[in-house]
């Protein structure tokens with residue numbers, strides 16, 4: 001068995017990852033976190049600004065409460081030195097950017113005394129507190145002595161916001177980065193690791209390993225999309241395995257059928273060959289005696305004749321005819337006639353059994369013997385020997401004037417290269433000799 005081939009060669013090793021899901025998720029999370037950080041910083045800064053304004057307003061209120069009575073008293077008593085000291089003290093307070101004291105004068109514009117911290121900006125985003133100064137020289141007598149306007153220090157506001165802003169940005173960034181890291185770690189632990197296991201499993205899959213189930217290394221209690229994917233892959237493998245097994249079985253059955261068919265074809269071919277050989281033999285042999293028939297004789301006679309011509313070898317022909325065979329048939333019956341013909345055939349074949357010698361039945365009670373290599377004398381002796389052997393068989397012939405048993409008349413002709421240029425002439429000579437043998441009284445050999 002060779003090494004099992006992966007289902008798909010292209011998938012045998014996973015392609016290198018150009019972009020991992022985890023990396024994309026981290027980048028997206030980071031982008032989102034940065035956007036979120038910017039928005040959160042903006043919102044928190046807005047609230048921080050509001051809180052700073054509120055805090056500054058509280059501080060100004062406190063300053064107002066601290067200095068209101070002493071200022072009112074200094075104005076009432078027209079103690080300009082104390083008033084100046086008080087104003088300077090108020091303006092030196094950190095939250096105060098500018099302080100203005102309006103002193104009403106009868107029939108004239110109010111006198112305005114101002115102090116600035118020197119760092120105040122012109123935009124006036126800082127809170128402003130405006131209070132009426134009232135002095136009570138004795139209980140129940142309330143006198144309005146002026147108006148105190150406290151403007152907060154905007155530069156201080158910005159400074160405080162700046163410090164808060166750094167805190168906000170740093171904490172927000174840390175939050176975002178921690179969140180992105182956490183998401184990345186969780187995604188890696190819960191998804192990416194298992195997706196890689198699935199990809200590796202699929203890449204190593206081959207027809208031989210279809211039975212190996214995919215198992216994700218995580219709690220079996222988890223039932224989510226990855227569980228669906230795991231179950232789906234295992235189900236698909238099982239189906240594929242069944243399908244391949246059935247296909248393998250079908251192929252085996254098909255191969256068995258094919259082999260059986262090939263055997264049958266071989267058997268039939270052998271039978272046909274044998275039948276053809278048998279037909280061929282039948283077409284070339286006499287069915288009654290089994291001797292060569294005229295067709296086979298005609299095929300071989302010319303071969304032997306040409307060989308005798310070429311090699312200048314002797315060749316003789318015996319034409320044999322059963323004497324008064326018609327009478328034999330009439331006396332003993334046709335079936336006995338058949339048996340008689342068989343005995344004559346056996347006698348001939350047992351006498352002429354050498355290689356190249358051919359005994360054929362030309363038809364009826366007429367036989368021919370082809371004797372290559374035999375000259376006239378030896379052929380004569382052989383012919384007489386046949387007659388003798390037939391006589392020994394003593395086949396009774398009840399109506400033969402020649403002998404009480406079946407006899408043969410034989411005409412003999414030898415090949416003569418000078419007078420015979422084709423076989424028919426030799427055969428004709430043998431026929432003439434047979435005619436002479438008959439004419440001379442039958443049961444003899446004539447040449």
Ligand SMILES: Nc1nc2c(ncn2[C@@H]2O[C@H](COP(=O)(O)OP(=O)(O)OP(=O)(O)O)[C@@H](O)[C@H]2O)c(=O)[nH]1
Pocket residue numbers: 288321322323324325326327329333334335336337338341363364365438
């Ligand atoms: N039983 C049998 N008889 C056959 C067969 N073929 C031919 N014969 C018979 O052989 C006989 C031949 O008769 P003829 O040609 O007159 O020859 P004959 O009687 O031998 O006379 P001669 O040749 O002059 O001695 C006929 O009666 C044929 O019917 C055969 O296959 N079987």
